Structures are given as C-alpha cells and as structure tokens.
Amino acid sequence: MTLSLPRHLPLLSASLMAALLAGCATTPVSGPTQQQAAAPIEVGVIAINDFHGALEPPNQSVDAPDGQGNEVSVPAGGGAWLASAVDSLKARHANNVVVAAGDLTSASQLASSLYLDEPAVGVMNRVGVEFNAVGNHEFDRGWKELRRLQNGGCEKNTRVQPCQLEAFKGASYKYLAASTTLTDGSPLFPATGIKTFGEGKDRITVGFVGLSLKTVPTLVAPDRVEGLKFADEAETINRAAGALKAQGADAVVVLIHQGGRTTGTPDPNGCNQMTGEIEPILDHLNPGVDLVVSGHTHWAYVCDYTANTRAGPILLTSAGVYGKLVTDITLKFDPVTHKLIDKRAHNLIVQSAAYKSAKGEVANSAAFPQFQPRADVAAFIQRYKDASLHLVARPVGHLSGPLGKEEGNGTAQGGSLGNLIADSQLAATLKAGAQIAFTNPFGIRTSLIPAADGTVTFGQIYAVEPFNNELVTMSLTGAAIRATLEQGLDDTGDKQMLTPSAGMRIAFDMRRPSGSRITAITLNGKPLDPAKSYRVSVVNFLAEGGDGFSGFIGGTDRTRGGIDIEAMEDWLSAVPMRKVPEEDRTSETK
Template sequence: MPRQNLAAFASLVLPFLAIAPAEAATRHHHAAVGPVAIGPVEIGIVAFNDFHGNLEPPRQSVAAPDGKGGTVAVPAGGAAWFASAVEQIRAKYRYHLTVAAGDMTSASQLASSLYLDEPTVGVMNRLGVDYNAVGNHEFDRGRAELLRLQNGGCAKYTVHQPCALEPFAGASYHYLAASTVDVATGKTLFPASDLRWFGKGRARVSVGVIGLALKDVPSLVSAGGVTGLAFRDEVETINAETRKLKAAGADAVVVLIHQGGAATGDDPNGCKGLTGDIRPILDRLDPQVDLVVSGHTHRDYVCDYPVPGRAGTLLLTSAGHYGEEVTDIALSIDPRRHRVVARHAHNVIVQSVGYTSAKGSVAPTTVYPQFQPDPAIAAYVGRYVTAAHGAITRVVGHLSGPATRGEGGDIWDGAGLGNLIADAHLAATRVAGAQIALTGPLGIRAQIVPGSDGAVTFGDLYASQPFGNLLVTETLTGAELKATLEQGIDDRGPFEVLSPSAGFAWRFDRSRAEGDRVVAMTFEGKPVDPAAHYRVTINNFLAQGGDGFTGFAGKADAVNGGADIDAFEAWVGAVPVRTVPAEHRVLREGVR
C-alpha cells in the first residue's frame, strides 16, 4: 500500500483504536450509554414572487444602500442571471426548496406573453422550482388555461396558439391553491399544501408548504377567468391547513401567499413602517406558522414581524418583482423537538446588465455582486426571443398620422401620443368604473410613425410601451387629483406632466409656488369638484408612487387591470383608422 494511503488509513483507524479500551470497559460494567446528540437540520428556502414572465432583463433597477449613507441603483433581472443567483443560493444548503408566491406568469414580456408563458414555465422547470402559489394574474387567461400550464398539452383556450414553438409538457413544479375552491365539487382547484421530508433516521425532518391567493382575486381579474370558483378567507384557510400539516408530522410550516405589504426606505432587507393588507393576516395566524413568503405589492422587505400573543416573531419576506431579487432563507429545525429553532433571511439582488432609461444610463455597480448568465437558460430564452421577432412586424391597425411626444427639453409633454395611450387605457378600464386615465410621458419610450399606408405594427406599439406595466383603477377626490398632478410639476422630482384621456383637461403655471401650480382642471367641460370622487386609471408604476407620484399610492379600492400594451393594441385595432388626438388637453402658462 502506498505511503500516503497508509497515512490516510491510520488517520481514520487510530482514533477508534484509541477509544476502544474505554468502550470495552463501559460494556464490561454495563453502564448506560446516552443517545448520540443530533443537531438542528438546516433547510434552505429559495423564494421569489411576481416574476411576470420577465425572461430578459426588464431594464429596471433595485434601489439599495451604497454603504456610504446613500443609495445606488442596481440593474437587475433576466432569467439567465436569475438562474445563476438561485443556483448560488442552493449550493449553500444540503437540503433546499425553491418556492414562489404567485404571479409567476401573465403581464409578461413579449417573448413569454406571445407564447402563453410556456417559456416562463420552461425556465422554472429548468430551475427546479418546487411550488408556486396561485396569484391573481394566474387567472388572467381563465381557469382552463391555468390548468393547462400545470398539466401540459396544446388545447387552445385563448386567441394565441399554444405549443407554437415546441410541445408543452406543463409545469414540473406544483401549483398550490388552498383558498381557491371549485364551487361545484367543493375541492380546491390545486392542492392546498404539501409535505416534504429531508434527511434520514433520527435526523429526518419535514416542511409543510401551504400556497394560496388573496381572497380579492375576483375583483382583480375579469369575471370569466374565475367563473365557478370561490376564494375563501386567507387566515381561516391557513390556520386550518396548518393544523392538518402539523398532525401529519410537519416540523415547520411555510406559507406562500400572494398578498403583501410595503416598507419605507431603500433597503431591500428592511422592514421599516410596514403597511398593507398582509398585516391583518399575520396578526391572526396560527403561531405554528414559521415563515410567510409574500408578494403582490411588488415590494421588497425582510421582517421579523411581532404577532400579538405570539412568543417571538414571525419571519415575513418579499423579493420585489420581475426576478430582480431572490430571497435566501434558512430554517434550522430541531428533529427531536420537531420545531424551528432558528431562521434568517436575506434578499439577494440579481444584478445583471446595465441599460439606458428615460433618465439616463444605469450601469452595473461594484457595491453588489454581478451574476453571470446561466448558458443553458440563456440559450433556451434566446430561442423564444428570436421567435418573437417575427411577431413584432405584425400589423395591428392603422393611425391617421404620426403619434409624437415632446422631445429634448419638452420631454415632459406626452402630446398626441400621450393622449392616444391615455384614451386606450380609459377604454380598457371602463369596466372598473374608470372616468379618467392618466399616463406619464417619461414612460413613453418611442414615437410611433406609421407606414405609408398608415399601418402600425405590434412592434411599433411595444417600442412605445415596453415595460409590461399593468393598469390600475382607483378613486381620488378632486383635491387628491390636483395634489397628485402637482407632484409632477414641483421642483423636487422629474418634471412630468401627466397626459389625460379625452374629457379631462388641466392647466398649470410653474412660475407659481409649489403646490399651487395647477390653475384649472375640467372634467366633461365642468370644473373638477375638490370634494367629488373620480375613478382614475394609471399604470402600476405610478400606482406604486413611481416618479414621485406618491398621491396614487396606497389606495384601498385599487383594482388591477390588464397589461397596458394589450389595451393599446385593442384601441388602435378597434376601428379601421384610429385618429391621433390633436387637441391640447394640457396647457402650460407662464415661464419658469
């Protein structure tokens, strides 16, 4: 035997030879032998939410601490980079689960949406996702299409052709829908929960996973998408399912819920001033719940949430949206006491590649790690991106002429294109009671110049509205509407004059004092009443306070609609030739 092998052999055997006499003596005197100590078993949970089919980098950034008391914009997202981040986190743990808290699909990027989000499911299969809770947008195309995403097949339930690029086998991960019940059968649409075991022998532990949507799904999607379904109370559902899982042997209980909140500040791992609909749910949860992975609000936070009457705190997480972040969670489970004895979580920013926004260049930063794209995922996504290129040339309608916006120093002015988009958004959300629609010129990325025959392609529309934003309709008083318009023309944020839909007009004067620059507002020819209530549609970026429009944020009666690009296409194609609005709905007075 070679010398190095002998040395290795000796290093393994000699320690046992050295303790052999003591063991023999113990057996000779028949002394009791204590049980071998078994330490906690660590389970890694890789969590995310609201991916929304963002296969390519979404050209957005995460605001995060720069280590010097300020913040830095970190460009993030893209499925290939997301895959690398997930793998890096999972490599830390012998045992792990990868989970999502809903809205994985729908309101997606073009390369995913055109193919009914089959490529997003394909990406998640390749990533090895274990569970996804159904969110509200999972129902955008109806129950039958959602079931197809789970089960596979090429049955056609929408205007788009399934299996257009390749056969579709469905999701290898499991959808969970504990609170979504088929009224006819009394059964949940998907399983309510699942129990997963890790380890062997006395070190074996189990994790129960519950997944559910928010109970307000019917008010967030079209009625046809949820016909015959009931959405039960979140807390009652979770608590009942928790008791079942604990009775079945669960050592830890993890809840994936498509409901969330919002924290203040620019720290992805902060929880300062947590607000939102998730709080009353947390306050009533069974104390045996160990972790809540949330979503829906597109916010990022990590909270040790104090639940009334509970010993210790409850761990609550959310990873923002669009695959820009992923949460690294560790649960330490004591297999003897059958409970979680320690846990921690951290949001990881999926830094990818820089991009150019309406406000300028956003470059990668050395403050946070930059991930490299996973080659296999990049190649898979590339097939769909290439295939979608043909759809870009599809003619969707005709315009009466160019739809332009202000350029250079007049970029604040949405002009005819802003009016056209606002009209489209209003038409799409009339069903939600919309009376007025407003859109931000800084979100309009390109003018539309139709062909010589007036033809406009889907690519033309998408170039002007490329962000995949959703429409949100909410109620504001006339006074709140004025105060919010003022936020776009103050001296503290970007100068942005919101473009209105037909029937609403306003005038402003920047030479006046802040807060008093809107000098007139009219709706249907009459002055806006400060005390009256108006249903107003904006996109979800503005609804979350984007570009400084905080007056739109936090409205309790907000109703989510479809994607802005879908509304735009429907409006342009609804008549033989859509006239580009020429009237000036916003007038600027004075000089500043």
C-alpha cells in the same frame, strides 16, 4: 418596566451577524473539555414572487445601500440571470427548496405573452421552482388555461393558439391554492405540499401552504373566475397549517400572493413602517406558522413580524418583482428535537447587465455580486425571442422624449406616461362619444424610452401595458366620477390617483378624511357638473370594478371598443412625432 418593541424589525444579514459574532470572542476558562453540541440542521428556502414572464432583463434596477453610506441603483433581473442566482444559493444550502408566491405568469413580456406564457413556465422549470402560490394575474386567461399551465397539453382555451413552437409539458412545480375552490367545493389545485430533507434522525419535514388573496374577483375579468370561490386567507392558513403539523411538519411556510410596503429610504432587506393588506392576515394567524413568503405589491422587504403576540414572531419576506431579487432564507432546526430554533433571510440582488434608463446609464455596481446568464436558460429564452422578433422590433411611431414610470411610496400617479395612455384611449373611443378617459397607474408596468431618433417599437409599448384589455365607454354623472376617483384615495388598500386624458385637471388632499379627498375637478377649464352625464372611457378591467373602482360598474350605455395596445399604436402613428404630454393633470396639496 415594560419595554415596547417596534412592530416590525429588519433582520440582520448572515454576513453582518457573522461579523458581529467575530468581534465578540471570549477567553476560554480552564476546566474539563465539554463535548461539542451537534450542529443545527439547516434548510434553505429560496423564494421569488411576481416574475411576470420577465424572460429578459426588464431594464429596471434595485435601489439599495452599498455598505459605504451610499444609495446605488443596481441593474437587475432576467430569467437566465435569475437561474444563476438561484444556483448560487442552492450551492450554499445542501438542503434546499425553491418556492414562489404567485404571479409567475401574465402581465408578461411580449416574447412570453405571445406564447401564453409557456416560455415563463419553461424558465421556472429550469430554475427549479417546486411550489408556487396562485396569484391574481395567473387567472387572467381563466382558470381552465391555468390548469393547462400546470398539466400541460395543447387545449385551446383562449383566442391564442397554444404549443406554437413546441409541445407544452406543463409546470414541473406544483400550483397551490388553498383558499380557492370550485362552486361544488372541490379544490382547483392542492392546498398544501410537503418536502422532507435528510434521513433517519436527521430527517426534517417542511410543510407549505399556498394561496391567493380573497379579492382576486375584483382584480380580473369576472368570466375568468366564474365558477370559483375564494375563502378568507387567515382562516384558510390556520386550517391548513394545523393539518400540516398533524402530518409531522417541523415548520410551516406560507406562500401567499398578498403583501405590504415599507416607507423611507429603499432597502430590499429593510422593514421600515410596514403597512398593507398582509397585516390583518398575519394578525389573525394561530401559532404554528413560521415563515410567510409574500408578493403582489412588487415591494421588497425582510421583516420580523411581532405584532401578533399570540402566534409569536413570523418571518415575512418579499422579493419585489420581475426576478430582480431572490430571497435567501435559512431555517435552523435542533438536531435532537427538530424544533425550529432560528430563521433569517436576505434579499439577494440578481445583478445583470447595465442599461440605459430615462435618466441615463444604470451601471453595474461592484458592491454586489454580478451574475452571468445561465447558458441553457438563455438559449431557451432566445428561441422565443427570435420567434417574436418581427413583432417586438416593429416600429409603431415616434415620441419626442423618454417617459419614466412614476415611482414612490405615496399615492401612485401616472405622470406623463399615464397622460399618454389616457390620451390614446380617449382618441380611440371618440366615435363612442368619449369626453374623458382614465388610466390606472398600477396598470403601467414600465418606462417608455424611445431610440435616439424617437422611434418606439411594438415591443416597448407592449411592455408598458401588456394586458390586451378592451376599451369600454360608458355614461357617468359628474357626481359618480368624483365618487369613483375617491375610491382610489380611500383608506382601503393601496392608493392611486387615476390619470385623466387631456383637458381634465384633478386636485386632491390626502390630509382630508377618506371619501372627501378630491378638492377640485375641471374639464376644459370648467368645474365638473355633478348632475351632468359625461361619456367616460376605461379598460374593461376598470369597467368591471378592478383595483377597487366599483363606481365604474354603475356606468350605463356601454360601448365596447378596441384593445388598449392598439389604441396606443394608433395614437403614436397618427403624427410624425408625438409630443410628450408633460403637463400635471393631477396635483396633490401638501
């Protein structure tokens, strides 16, 4: 009989495994005492991803089981707290290396973004990161600026002046970009890195491959990656892993800015029904890859990936987003053969300070360790916070209530916060003839919680949409609008329903075949006319086909306008108290 195993198996934590083993004691039998075998050599890989310049706690939580049958929300994140959490893991592993799977910078908090993410790099230097795979957002300011982040210096590559507070020395860690080359074939950054641990017969060598996802050109403005080529991920990994083995690597670790998502009850150490773009990459790997540290989806998981039987079990991890988690990975090697004999991982919650959310107080939990901010990192961050305070704290308007960022495992929708953003962009582009505006839910980064009197600050709205995207108004037929909306719901990649401005209603049914899931679209109570031309506004990211919405590329009679964050500020300041747009503009048939 053949036993069918699940495609992905969650790994037991070290503490749980120890408890299980403790309950399995056996009685020794009489006989000669055998010499105790030498203990395995351990290497700790400490991993993060998608930090996004989150210098301060992002006022977000990690939902996790508390071990007592309850689901709790744990306040987490912040650079100084992350540094303390990483230090605690370094103390556990005499042999250790800190790595990242991309997007350490960009789409950042204001105190980092104002200074071209030089502070985020400074925090990562202090945390002790050694290797980082280049993510898609790290190209947001162009690859020449990304090279400046690596090498240091004050060359001006954007409209913002670098080195405003201090000379910038660059990242002490190495960016890895195995799949990214210049058009002449030369590398943008190194493809791989190697670190050795121990001496003599105890010497262990671990190789690292770092790479971006091949769809980077669809996720950033085209001019930011002009002159670059992005190769297939699996082919790149197989080639680089073979080269590392030839150089004597005892284990190969892949750092890749691509990932997946799980379903069901949230568990940062679970792997329930994993899906996502990481799967086809893993399925095409050759034997030799032992660990894959992933990112991009902002999801947390620990998986034993067994679907690729040819490659053998691959440990797959992700630490979510904003430094709210850090992955503690243990690799064990046979002391004689140096063969990897065990690998396991656990996502540690970086519990920081309690905060107030749209739903109320998020308190600390005694079920998880609570970290204190590391003093030197906190002082470094405070300097940039103080310098940016005049902008962060500046009031921009009033809002009648809190607006939470929509969460969930299904089709992403923008909710009331998406409504507010779309309305602000419609108002800002009326002079260009705009009739409709759309915003993408994946571009909404956090909730918007006004003060008790309704005051909203610039820092708050910047945290919601930190991209400084330009608004573009174009002409599209009703048929083209429908086809473009369908692209967000098709079977390629993660699913999101674009949020429309006031007056539009969209119904969809995910049970229908891909390409025909939109069931109704109305504008001001009338069905959208397939043959009629409408003026539509979106940010330049979407206008250039971002998030897979290539339908916007065909828009004609384009007019470029202001910046998204300016549109939001103007919309909030236009009235004494802006009412929360609570209506459901998108509805899913269940």
